[in-house]
Amino acid sequence: MAEPIKASPERGVPRPNPMIEKLSPYQQGAAAVSGHDNPIKLSSNESPFGPSPLALKAYHDAAGQLCRYPDGTQSGLRRAIGEVFDLDPGRIVCGNGSEELQLLLVRAFLRPGDEVIASEYSFIMGRIHAVAQGAEVVVAPEPEYSASAEAILSRVTPKTRMIMLASPNNPVGDYMRAEELAHLVANVPSETVIVYDGAYADYVQAADYDPGFGLAAGAPNLAVTRTFSKLYGLAGLRIGWLYCHEALVDAVQRIRTPFNANVAALAAAEAALRDREFAAGVRAHNARWLKQIGDGLERVGLHVFPSAANFYLIRFPETGPLTADKAADFLLSRGIIPRPVSAGGPAGCLRITVGTDKENEAVLRALTDFMAQ
């Protein structure tokens, strides 16, 4: 019998793909604060209302099916999405969060040495997946705090194979105007995939916002990703969807694990989507509070960036007693958890999710007291 293999310093340990050594793990928003058993968690842009009661019922009902594999064709949820958004279900793929669908697009379309243009305030995981795939990430700045067609187009080279932008973006919450998106899509080479991340699209009420579906019907390289994690309150179930041309669907289907969307997620998402009244209520609450918070914080001397999403970014003075770090400590002392954006966001800012009435009032009170110090 062969000798068992012993670990020794000479033998070393398996080394990952060298691209992976360049990466740092994703930092999740904080969930706890010492001294507060029930903190107000406003660090991850989750819905303060949770899912619709119909989605919860579907989730509980799904318990009876847990010994079964999910429907790998995802037909029920794709049909529901098709009906609600007036889209062809054949162009829809569901996934374990929209993040997984972005990963699948990266794996399907990027080769080592390809270039990816990531707009400055796009979702960080897209870049992580691109680097792991051996691609070169080029960041397109967002000087006006929303994705800029000009900044992206001026960085396109013959090696550009993918463009990633979020609209509304994160951590600012602003969106690319419809005209600018159309200009971008018309001018990107047709073999370059544009990943148009609409994680916060469900909240947007502006008439000049384009969810991208009409453009994607005519542009085979436009891939729209959406999620049930935000407005639909299903972040914990991990369910999102992708709408794009059949050629992109086909590529993603070849590498998608067949059961990437689980039984409970498929059932709850379908029910959530069909509860239009609940969704409209969440959207209206969000819009009302974005305005109220913006006005309230401007009154105490803070700048709040325009946001169409379910969060807002506040700018604090860069020095002195009222910096973003000090504001974060002050909020934490009251059991409110904001999201610092020191890495990857505009300097001197905090991002805060829109919460319930009570939670938003607590934030306004706390920041008013903070500024009065």
Ligand SMILES: Cc1ncc(COP(=O)(O)O)c(C=O)c1O
């Ligand atoms: C811009 C953006 N895109 C995508 C995601 C990921 O969403 P999902 O939960 O569907 O993976 C997030 C999550 O916060 C996000 O902020």
